[in-house]
Every structure is written in structure tokens, then in C-alpha cells.
Amino acid sequence: MVSDPPIRVLFVDDEPGMLQAIRDYLSIVHSIGVDICNSGAEALTREDLFGFDCLIIDYEMPDIDGIVLLKEIRQMNTDIPIIIFTGKGHEDVAMEAINAGADFYIKKGGNPEELFTELAHFIRTGVSRHRAEQSLVEKERRYRAVVEDMTEFVCRMNAEGVILFVNSAFPKSLQIPFDTLNGVTFYSLYPDHKREIEEVISLCDPDNPSAQLELPFQGSHGKTIWHSWVIRVIFDDRFDIQEIQAVGRDISRQRELDRQGTILRELGISLASSSTLESALSFSLSAAIEIGGLETGAVYLYDHTSGKLSPFLDQGPYRAALHRLYEEFSRIGDEMILNTGDPLYMSMTDLHRYESRFTALAFIPIIRYEEVTGWFILASDNLIEVPYEIRSPLEGVASQIGNVISRIEAEEALRDALIESEERYMQLSETSPDAIAILSGNSVVYLNPAANALFEVDSPDVFIKQPLHDFLDTDLQNWFHEILKTKAREKSPRAGEGFLKTKNGRQIYGELISVPISHAGEDAILLLIRDKTSQRMQEQALIESERRFREMADLLPEPLFEADTNGKLTFCNRGVFALLSASHVPGTDITMASELVSAQEQLRFSTILKKVANDLMPVSGDFIAAGDPSDPRIIHLSLAPILRDGVFSGTRGILIDITENKRYQEKLHHMIEEKDVLFRELHHRVKNNMQIISSMLQLQEEYITDEVILSALHDCEQRIDSMALVHETLYRTESLAGIPFGQYLEDLAQAVTEGFATVRDIRTDIDVGSIMLNLDTAVTIGLIVNELMVNSMKYAFVDRPSGLITIRLTCEDEGCKMRYSDDGVGLPPGFEIEKISSLGMRLVRILARQIRGSLCIESEPGAGMICTVTFPKQAGNI
Structure with missing residues (x-):
């Protein structure tokens, strides 16, 4: 933020005490710098008198009083703030001071503090107002300087359109004196557009105060000057028009460029569609005349035979005068100037020696392959010379002609070549396997042999008598009608497919390809018709197969x-x-x-x-x-x-x-786990119950003295422990489906051996391997082994300090074999298992039959006993 400069005042008074008191108070309390002056004469002689921000003048002074000094100062400076300071309080003195130009009036006396405060207030008020006025004046000066230096036009007018202010650029553009615009209306400058201007202003309102329009001004030289204006309407508080401001610029050059650009674009389109040299040169000459505002024009081309220029075409008035001027130009030898190939522009001064009616002339060369092919000659009887701003567009028009001439000659050569090659194409079509037809207009003018065979006709006369579209289905008829349109012929080849009918009514499926051609110098259409009936059938079969596949897949x-x-x-x-x-x-x-x-x-x-x-x-x-x-x-x-x-x-x-399957498997897994727990618990309880029974038998033995009964109870107890051991082994195994039989026999042998507490050393040799047996088979084999071991413990090792029991279990594809042997005294002579009445041997025989096995017992005196049990593999669920 920029702070205001400090205030400096000059106090003129003949009382030193008052001067000193006021200076001290203003400088200390209000930061106002004060210079003092003891007389009016001294004040007038100071060079820096008007360098102060404010003057304080005492009314009564001996040499010059305050009113006289005030009037003298006002004659030299009317803006500096002045305060009259006096001890008189008459109203006539105050009025005199104010009328003489004082800004404020202060009466001496009273409370000094109030007096000095009021003085400081008047000083600040006067200085602030003076500085604001000075700033406004400076801004106004700068604004006028900026406006005057602008290249755009600035115009201010009142509500009636009377011009109040314009900058220098506006009358300069109009080429009229600056003073002639004071007091005239804006509408008078554009008399033919007054209503348009008024309508634009009337449509402005406080919400949309601006509008834009373009206006033509007719200059004193007869040339039209175009102005683009942005008009802004200033409204007062009651929404009435207070002032109209306008900013404009000269757009004559831009409009001229736009006009030339439009002419050149239209010329480019015309040249692109021109098929003859005459039409191309005619379009170009008309465009050149229109661009340059030159009334008359002609085109001269070099003759290929004589090598001389000769007129090709001309336009505009006074064409004969133009040709005479060129002949005169050639006669006096100026034609040599054209041999340079550079454009030549002649003004009225240059043409006075030819006694011609024309005042401006232009020779513009037509260049083709870097050689001059001809000339544009343009003339005017109104212009003093050909304007510089149109020379470049004129040369641009001529520069296009060389390319156009080359294109037209190439197209003519191509047409000749096409006509020449048409016969060769006809010969090729005669041997073509595809049907070929040529249509000129709506008529068939040619049909090759393949087409005759395809449609089952003898000659093209059938197609002439019966339109071709009668042989097509609805879709191909619509396609064919599009082909026959003029615009369709000008496009590239087009293809269509559909059903066709032969003369005999047979339906075929074909592909039609249309190619725009030239036949006998006229536009025509070549139709290539390919029989795709078999391919169509294959495609339909494939589509049907695809449909069946999809239906099957969906099912x-x-x-x-x-x-x-x-x-x-x-x-x-x-x-x-x-x-x-x-x-x-x-x-x-x-x-x-x-x-x-x-x-x-x-x-x-x-x-x-x-x-x-x-x-x-x-x-x-x-x-x-x-x-x-x-x-x-x-x-x-x-x-x-x-x-x-x-x-x-x-x-x-x-x-x-498999969501439901997975869920069922999880549920089944949980059920199996639950059943496994239950089965284990069941086996555990069965084992416990059997042990309870065994314990009860042991208790009963204490009350029995008969050795026979005790032996029987002990055997029963041994059998129960054997079965309990099976359930205990099954309870401890990971799988309930099978019992690890080797471990079971080891535990069984240990239990039987411990059951017969003797001093003899009876060892067991068990070899079962990793064979697993189901519960029923394990219990059965276990009971058999139990009975055999009990029998060996009782009878085989009598009067012997040691013994060996061997158990072997093997399984092969044909079945399983359990071999039990001891090295005891052997069986008594004449031992037959079928005739033995002891409970143990009868039990062994019965248990072997339960597993569908066979039992064999062999023995030799003094060589021990061998028992073999053979049973099928399925019985053990190996």
C-alpha cells in the first residue's frame, strides 16, 4: 500500500509567537511540516511558494494584508488550498475572504487546543481535496494521451447521437478535418444505415449494454471504407441513456481479403470441375476481373505451331480496344518485355503514348512447367494504376492455370486411352467365367456369353424387352436403383448380394459389383455378376450347423x-x-x-x-x-x-x-468324524466291559477251590482278555477300518505269557509285517492264537526251562495263511483234531470255519506242534 506524502504548509503572519506555537503544535501532534513567513511581501518572493500543500495567511499584516495577498496568489494559482487566519469576527470579513478565493476561514481566540485542532482539520481537508483534484487532472491527461495514441477509433456521443469527443484516429480514417466532427451526429456519417444504428442502440439495456455492427463510409475519393464498431450505452439511475461510447476500427482491408478469398475458393471449385480448357480459362478470367475491379480482360496463348501469342477468349466492355492496344504494344516492339516471364503493370502515365482509353493495364503470365504458356491481359478505364494490394491475388489466379491445363490435357489423354482400351476389355469379357453386363442409362447394351448362360437367355434383347431389375429380388432392386442414380455412378465400385431369377424361373444367389466406366464416350456401368449359389448353400449349412451347435450347447x-x-x-x-x-x-x-x-x-x-x-x-x-x-x-x-x-x-x-457337493462332503466328513469318535468310544467301552467281566471272573476264582473249575474260569478269562485286547488295539489305531495285526499279536502274546506266571523262559517270534485285518477276522484269529498259546503253555513245555513259540502270517493273491508252531513235546500219539473233545481244540476248529478257512495240525514226538490256518483274502479285508 502506497502512503500519502507528508503535508507541508506555509504560515504567513507577523506575530512570531503565534507562528512558533502553531508550527510546534502541527508538527508534533499532527506530523504536519510548517514553514513560517513574517510578511506578505516575503511570501510573494519565495520561489517555492506553490511547492507547499497549503497556505495559512493572517488577515491583518502591516505591509500587505491577508485579502490582498490572497488575491495576488489566486491570480497565479487557483488550486492551492488557502486558509485565512484572523482575530476579527465580523461576518463581512469572512465573506470578503471567501469571495477572494479562500477555502476556509478561522477566527483567532478561544481555547488554543480547539483552535489548533480545527486548523489541522481544515489543512487535511483542503490538502486531500487538492491532491484528489490534481490526481484526477493527471489521470484525465493520461487518458487523453492514451486515447489519442490508439489506432482504434474512440467516439463519445450523447443520447441523441451528437458527437461529444473523438480521438484523432477516427477523422484520419475518414480523411476529413478533425473540427468537422464537432457537433455533428454519428448517424450523419452513415446516412444509409441510420435506422440500423438506432435499432442496435434501442436493443441495448443495463444487462446487455453492448452491441457490435459493421458500417460502410463513403470517402471523398469514392472508395468505400468499412468500419467495425462496438457500441456501449451508459444508463443513469432511471435507466435512461446518459451517454453512448463507441470503439471502432477500419476493417476495409480484412473485408477486401475476405472478398478475394471467397472469389478464389469459388474459382478453385470451378477449376476442379472444369473438363475443358475454355471453361477453365473463362472461370479464371472472370475471377481476375472481379478481384481487381478491372472491367476488361483477355487471355492470350502461345500457338504451338507458330510460337506466337494469339487471343483465346475475352470478357468485358471495350474488348476490341484491348486487342488494338495489345497490337500497338507489339508493333512498337514492347512485346519483347513479356519474354522475361515477369508480371508487368502499366499506369496511366505509362499508357499515354498508346492513345488508349485505358488508364491501367496488367500483363500476368501463365506458367506451365516453368515456361510461359500465355498471358492474362487486364485493363481499366477508371483506375489510375493497378493497386498493389490486388497484384498478388491476380498472380495467384494465373498461377493455378498451368496446373489446370496439365490436368485437362491428361484427362483428355486418359479418355482417349480408355476408349482405345475399351475394345480390349470387351474381348477379355467374352472369355470371362463371370457374367458381365454393361448398362448405359437404364438399358443393357452388352451381355457376355457367361451372362447369357447365367440368365438362360440367348441375347441382350431379352433384357431390353424386360428390365434387368425384374430379374432381381427386392433388396437387389433397391441397390440397383441406387446404382443408376447419377451421383452413385461417380463413386467408386460398389457391391451387393442377393437372389436373382433366370428367364426360366430358376433362383440363384449372386454377388453384383458395379464399376463406373466410360462406354462409347458416355458414362456407363459395368456389372460383374458372380454365381455364389453353392457357396451360399455351404454358408447356410455352416450357419445351420452353428445354430444346432449353439442350441445343443445351450441345452x-x-x-x-x-x-x-x-x-x-x-x-x-x-x-x-x-x-x-x-x-x-x-x-x-x-x-x-x-x-x-x-x-x-x-x-x-x-x-x-x-x-x-x-x-x-x-x-x-x-x-x-x-x-x-x-x-x-x-x-x-x-x-x-x-x-x-x-x-x-x-x-x-x-x-x-460343485457347491452343494462340497457342502455335502463337508457335512459327510463331519458325520464320519463324529461316527469315528463314537466307534472309538464304543470299542473303548466294549474293552472296559470285557475287562469288568474278566475282573468278575477273577473275583469268582477266589471262592472256588476245585482245580478243574478254576482252570476253566482261567481259560474264559484268557479268552475275554484276548477279545478285549482287539478292541483296545482298534481304539488306539488311526483308522477303524482295519487292525494292525502284528502289534495286536505282540500284545496278545505278552498277555498270555504273563497270565501263566512260571519260571520258564517262553519266548515268542511273531512275523506278520504290515498286514491289516478287519475286526471279525482279527478277533477270530486272535482267539485261535490264544487257544493255541494256552495249550502250549499248559502242555508243551512241561519239565522244560525254556521254549519258543513262532507265529507267521502271510497273504498272497490266492489267500492268507497263519502258521503257528512251538518247539515243545508235541501232541500225544494218535492225536486227531476232529476227535478231540477238549473245549480249546473244538473252539479252534469252530473259529477256523467261521472265516471260511481250513485247519491243519501236525506234530512229531519231541519236535513240537505246527498248526496252519488258511483263509480267503476277502475274509480279512486286507
């Missing part, structure tokens, strides 16, 4: 899809949409195969797609389908590569919704 309950090499879906059956309708979020579209699965598994899916593309082998896997995460659908996806000619071209996949 399949499993979702099917195909994707290209980039993973973009190319086919989906209805099953995919059915799956997505149940799992996908509505309102979203799926375009990529990876979008069939959830976002978390799209990376794994893309990896599998790449694996299929690389290995060219089918791949499958389970995924979570895309859709609502709160209700996920599990799908089994099988992918296979699509190979075409041995090249990978995409992937084919099938989706199976």
Missing part, C-alpha cells in the same frame, strides 16, 4: 465357454448366464474369462490359462465363482486348448457348480 446344463488367446470371452452358453445369475452381482458385464472367478483367484486362473497355452494340455481345478462374497459358489473348472491347424487359438472350458 447342456453345464456352463460352457470359449476364450481367445488373450483370455477374452468369445462364446458362452446359457449355462454360464444361469450360473452367473445365481452368483454374479447384477449390473456388471463380464468380458474376460478370468472374470468368471472371484477377484482373489483371478491370478491363479490366469496362470492356468497360460499353462494351457504353453503345454497344450487340459488342466482342471476348483475355484470360487465371481459373485457375492456372502454366498460363494464353488465351481470345478476344466480347461482345454483350442487348436486350429496345429496352432493355439484359444481356450475352451466347462464349469460345474
